[in-house]
Amino acid sequence: MQAITQDAYGPPQDVMVLRDVPRPVPGERDVLVRVHATPVSGTDWHLARGLPYVARPITGWRRPKTRIPGYDLAGTVVETGTAVTTLRPGDQVYGWAAGTFAEYTSVPEKQLVPVPTTLTLEQAAAVPIAAFTALQAVRDGAGLRPAGTGDSPSAAGDTGRRVLITGASGGVGTYAVQFAKASGAHVTGMCRTSKMDLVAGLGADEVVDYTTTPLRDLGRRFDVLINLYGNPSLADCARVLLPGGTIVYVGGTGGRWFMGVDRWLRGMALAPLRRLRTRPVIHTDSRDDLVTITGMIESGAVRPVLDRTFPLARAAEAIRYVTAGEVRGQAVLRCAD
Known part of the structure; x- marks a missing residue:
């Protein structure tokens, strides 16, 4: 099978290579999935370069521990392990796994569920981790x-709460807007000019262009800030x-060691002095959650936003496209037909 492989840290265009590699063999509780599509994100760009350094005990000190990148997928089951009971060959599934930048991957049965009947496989691939993150940011x-x-929403007392979401047009942000709106909150999304129509179309009550009105100049106050x-x-x-x-802190940008997590820690320490919670x-x-x-x-309450689809061989180009900041929602790789 073909897969994107990475044997060193560096810019994606330098270290990600399309190669023929052996097809994985599923364990007794795993299924072999023919990967139709997998999303790309800014996280792929950071991990390709081995950032943040503080994560290297997990991701690999000198080179990636996982040779094939990618973490979520949508595809078709082609083989099941002997102990698998809920899935069978031919089922269309989506979920999360390691090594999804490939035509096939082996996935634990418990990490997959049937694809929503309303979605294509490419749309479904844009759901799992981005939607987990948004739901957990909004709910938890x-x-x-x-x-x-x-x-x-009414039982939880959410109706009327004012929520501000930065990064509202990205992969996580587009879900966060929809989940927050589904709670009954009044939602304001911040994004760049070219994406304001997208965020409004997802149900935001108000959309702010951060290029003309930065956070410090908004001039009004909210109950919750979801900082993406x-x-x-x-x-x-x-x-x-x-x-x-x-x-609510989700992700961050910054230095190579901590990628903004250090700012979380400072915020958590100092926020009580300003009568805020973090x-x-x-x-x-x-x-x-999936x-x-x-x-x-x-039910129609939430939908993925799929911007563009790239062939597997153009994985590095897809990652560059996403990190350039123009993507609306998410981009995915088409791994197999």
């Missing part, structure tokens, strides 16, 4: 309860939050 970080996740992959100062966050408000969110892969998200997609 912000304390909101989107309808369809087990608690009604940015590093505003605590002072700027405080300017847009009501007393007792919550900052909630850092590092997503947890969850089959239960089942919940599937139901919300099939």
